Amino acid sequence: MPLNFNPVKLFAGSGSTDLAGEVAKAYGKELGDVLLARFSDGEFQPLFNESVRGSDVFLIQSTHQPNDNLIELLLMIDAAKRASAHYITAVVPYFGFARQDRKDKPRVAIGAKLMANLITASGAHRIMTMDLHAAQIQGFFDIPVDHLDAAIIFVPYIKNLGLKNLTIASPDMGGSYRARTFAKYFNAEVIICDKRRKRANEIEAMSIIGDVTGQDIVLIDDICDTAGTLSKAAALIMENGANSVRAVCTHPVLSGKAYETIENSVLAELIVTDTIPLKQESSKIKVLSTADLFAQAITNVNEHGSISDLFRVE
Secondary structure: OOOOOOOEEEEEOOOOHHHHHHHHHHHOOOOOOEEEEEOOOOOEEEEEOOOOOOOEEEEEOOOOOHHHHHHHHHHHHHHHHHOOOOEEEEEEOOOOOOOOOOOOOOOOOOHHHHHHHHHHHHOOOEEEEEOOOOHHHHHHOOOOEEEEOOHHHHHHHHHHHOOOOEEEEEOOHHHHHHHHHHHOOOOOEEEEEEEEEEEOOEEEEEEEEOOOOOOEEEEEEEEEOOOHHHHHHHHHHHHOOOOEEEEEEEEEOOOOOHHHHHHOOOOOOEEEEOOOOOOOOOOOEEEEOOHHHHHHHHHHHHOOOOOHHHHOOO
């Protein structure tokens, strides 16, 4: 007999329709019917075309291009709450505004905290996400947070490459902890690319801490935006005698000339997940699916199972 008698319903936001479809398929259910009505001035209104009364509702929406996708998610949560959903989980594979996690200069907003407040205030009972830019963002929420780790997807792929002289690298000082955590799965050494920025998305200088001579380097990052940091780090690593360099990045934001930058870089490949849909194809970009992981997490939440079981990397 099931532990939970409330029906489970999965819905997709317009920013994650493909991923949501794969998650629903892996979970074994059809996506629910939701309509996004649009007004001529750009205003929009989500409408559930089926009852959610008494249901455990999972709303799947990444908040890249956050001005629209975030507001759409908030409206979907509010609509589900007002339609008497029993329990609402916001499944946000990519949590936008996560780079604004602290007050690092005077008179700036802490955007990640504000977004957490908005999601909570809209009526969500729980949030499920992956590889937050800073893990402490979980503390910005006053509701449970299931913070999934993409390493369970990336590590088997890297192992299958059979790299003989594997060394893990961080593209900046801020990602050193992430790189060290990843390196433990391979018992590998870690090197760090120390960069100085003039301003956001513009690098002034970069240097390497550690020896890359003869090594097969894997750069680890959570977000790839313009790809400037990764491409410069890769070039510097190859100039210092590495055999090869590739990058692992959970969230492919890939804005501006990112695709062109990646194609023209010395990266052997950029390995990403499908938390954000690609805008175009690239011979250097390999996309790994998160659908099975999110589907299992949804199952465990609904059946009151352990989420920590999903962190076991083989």
